[in-house]
Amino acid sequence: MRGFHLILILAGFMLIFGCIEDRQQPPAPAQEGPRISVIGAETGGGEPPAPEEMTDAQWAQKAIEERNAYYCLKVSIERQEACLLPLSNISVQNCMMLGLYGNERVCLWHHARTSRDISICDMLRGDEVLECVRELSPPCTMEPDEVSRGRCYAFLNNNSAHCRDDQCFFDFAMEKKDASACAGMENHVKKAVCEGIIEGTDPCPSFSESNRNLCYYMMALGRDNPSHCYSINGLYETEIAYQCFFHFALRDGNKDMCNALELNNRWKCLTEYAMEKKDLGACQAIDRRANLAWNLCFDGFARKFYQASACNHLPDGAVVQVNCYAFVVMASPELELWDCGNIYVKEWRDRCYMNMAGQKNDATYCNYMEDASMRQLCISRI
Numbered sequence: 001m002r003g004f005h006l007i008l009i010l011a012g013f014m015l016i017f018g019c020i021e022d023r024q025q026p027p028a029p030a031q032e033g034p035r036i037s038v039i040g041a042e043t044g045g046g047e048p049p050a051p052e053e054m055t056d057a058q059w060a061q062k063a064i065e066e067r068n069a070y071y072c073l074k075v076s077i078e079r080q081e082a083c084l085l086p087l088s089n090i091s092v093q094n095c096m097m098l099g100l101y102g103n104e105r106v107c108l109w110h111h112a113r114t115s116r117d118i119s120i121c122d123m124l125r126g127d128e129v130l131e132c133v134r135e136l137s138p139p140c141t142m143e144p145d146e147v148s149r150g151r152c153y154a155f156l157n158n159n160s161a162h163c164r165d166d167q168c169f170f171d172f173a174m175e176k177k178d179a180s181a182c183a184g185m186e187n188h189v190k191k192a193v194c195e196g197i198i199e200g201t202d203p204c205p206s207f208s209e210s211n212r213n214l215c216y217y218m219m220a221l222g223r224d225n226p227s228h229c230y231s232i233n234g235l236y237e238t239e240i241a242y243q244c245f246f247h248f249a250l251r252d253g254n255k256d257m258c259n260a261l262e263l264n265n266r267w268k269c270l271t272e273y274a275m276e277k278k279d280l281g282a283c284q285a286i287d288r289r290a291n292l293a294w295n296l297c298f299d300g301f302a303r304k305f306y307q308a309s310a311c312n313h314l315p316d317g318a319v320v321q322v323n324c325y326a327f328v329v330m331a332s333p334e335l336e337l338w339d340c341g342n343i344y345v346k347e348w349r350d351r352c353y354m355n356m357a358g359q360k361n362d363a364t365y366c367n368y369m370e371d372a373s374m375r376q377l378c379i380s381r382i
Helices: 002-024 056-066 069-074 077-090 092-096 101-115 118-123 128-136 146-157 166-176 179-184 188-199 209-223 226-231 239-252 255-260 263-277 280-284 291-305 308-313 319-331 337-341 346-360 363-368 372-381
Strands: none
Touching (some): 069 077, 077 092, 077 101, 101 128, 166 188, 188 209, 226 239, 226 255, 239 263, 255 263, 280 291, 291 319, 308 319, 319 346, 337 363, 346 372
């Protein structure tokens, strides 16, 4: 009996230690984690090959194909502009990616005009901002006042009812050959002239002298015919006669039109003509005995156009001539060789060359100077 118990005890120990031993056995491979496969060198193992880098041309092509300008940023710097240009008209954002303002400007104008979006104008620079706003604003809204807006709307809508002053009614009637537009004019003389021009009649003889002169002046302008200027009575000493002859002198480039005016207005006409046309010959057409008019014309011409040689025609050595030379030679932003060479007075001619050498930073011009000491001073300053 005792032997039987011993066998049971031994069997129990075997079961206990057997279970412990079983629990310590590692699990089967199929029950533990992911399977790891190791590729040997003979089967192509090691680091995977890096993809080939794309060239500038390939990135540019990809940008165009996918219409995506951001691919151009992968292109080398010197080629990015060329990559972006074909894509710039797609969006304003693409415009802003351009590096050259000249290209950006063209692009922004394109989008502003295409979309009629005034906000894009703010991306431009300088005066172009206002130019862009004006172009894209609704018609006539940028006109500065009611009269200008009325004129704009009249011609835009082909309707003189928008006019707010006589000049608008008159100009509309002349351009459209529409006598009905004359009816809107308040001045009865201008209204009669307006209708007379379109209908081919001459209303001027029916008016008193002052109104008759105004009538002929307007007839001259309306019919674009200077012969009506000669119908103004008297010696053409009035301001309206001056305006009539001066208008056609400028229009035709004919200073002789001024000769019809009485003396004071004639000199005024020639002086203004000289300034408007940059024609020194108009000053020379003034009678030399009209000293004040003569001097004012040449001095004004020299100062306006920085032409020192025009001072030659002023009285030699007079204060007006000295001041004239001094102003041009000292104040001119860009002296010219031919002008310096034509100055009569040696002292001012040399000063002109000296200042010209300084302006151009070129001592060559010093060699034109006659005075040796002045010439050396000129050279030493460069």
